[in-house]
Amino acid sequence: MVFSAKTGGSDEWKAVISAISTLVEEATFEATGEGIAFRGMDPSHVALIDIAWPNSAFEKYICDQDVKFGVRIDEFSKLIKRADKKDSIEISISDDNLLLVTIGKNKKYKMRLIESSATDTPLPKIAYNAKVGVTSAEFDKILGDIQVVSEYLSINANPTKAEFSGRGDSGEAVVTLEKGMPEMPEIETKEESTATYSLEYLNSIVKAVGTVAGTVICEFSSKMPLRLEFKVANVGRIHFYLAPRVES
Numbered sequence: 001m002v003f004s005a006k007t008g009g010s011d012e013w014k015a016v017i018s019a020i021s022t023l024v025e026e027a028t029f030e031a032t033g034e035g036i037a038f039r040g041m042d043p044s045h046v047a048l049i050d051i052a053w054p055n056s057a058f059e060k061y062i063c064d065q066d067v068k069f070g071v072r073i074d075e076f077s078k079l080i081k082r083a084d085k086k087d088s089i090e091i092s093i094s095d096d097n098l099l100l101v102t103i104g105k106n107k108k109y110k111m112r113l114i115e116s117s118a119t120d121t122p123l124p125k126i127a128y129n130a131k132v133g134v135t136s137a138e139f140d141k142i143l144g145d146i147q148v149v150s151e152y153l154s155i156n157a158n159p160t161k162a163e164f165s166g167r168g169d170s171g172e173a174v175v176t177l178e179k180g181m182p183e184m185p186e187i188e189t190k191e192e193s194t195a196t197y198s199l200e201y202l203n204s205i206v207k208a209v210g211t212v213a214g215t216v217i218c219e220f221s222s223k224m225p226l227r228l229e230f231k232v233a234n235v236g237r238i239h240f241y242l243a244p245r246v247e248s
Helices: 011-021 073-080 136-147 199-212
Strands: 003-007 026-032 035-041 047-054 060-063 067-072 089-093 098-103 107-112 130-135 152-158 161-168 171-178 186-189 193-198 213-220 226-232 237-242
Touching: 011 035, 011 047, 011 073, 011 199, 011 226, 011 237, 026 073, 047 199, 067 073, 073 098, 073 107, 130 136, 130 152, 136 152, 136 161, 136 171, 136 199, 136 213, 152 186, 152 199, 152 213, 193 199, 199 213, 199 226, 199 237
Parallel strands: none
Antiparallel strands: 003 060, 003 089, 026 035, 026 067, 035 047, 047 237, 089 098, 098 107, 130 186, 130 213, 152 161, 152 193, 161 171, 213 226, 226 237
16 A cells, blocks of 8 residues: 655645644544545534545645545644644655654654544535635634624625624624625625524634635525635635524
């Protein structure tokens, strides 16, 4: 079995590991000839992350047979954090089943793999009626604006604008973005949609991935799960699914 994947810089791995670490402590990656994939759900089953990283996004990629490898995210993260922005990162698996991580030209690590605990996690089958694209910097700012008064973010979208709001014991907040504003490069709606989601989950994932993602695409329908797509250079797809808050 030959498996090796090399990125030209470290931002890609840092984004992927940060995203995964918001939900789980252990991760099982699946490498095939097509690329590397990860899918996992947090213990409370509120959030799910789905990553597809195609072979074309790597500087070098070889995988002659399908392989799964499990890591403890905090241990893997410590290694990846030793890389400077421009350091290449190459991972492979040794004959004695250790993960080999080469950072730049002069750092080499060996890390013990863990038993794969992966279970098949199906993706939610949802028809999304609203799609709102927001720059990651603006989305991060909106979350902060709403968190001042609330633990939850409500999103309402119609063909001309998107409204982000929250309310709590101390009051309420509303941030409105209108179609055509540079902060919101995209808005499409099949019908007006409104749903509410946990700010705790949203904040952690946006802070983990947002700095390297140019745009965040929010797709949702009324009272249905939210799908966030992060556009990260040299990583194919980072999708984050979040269950809605159900008013009791």
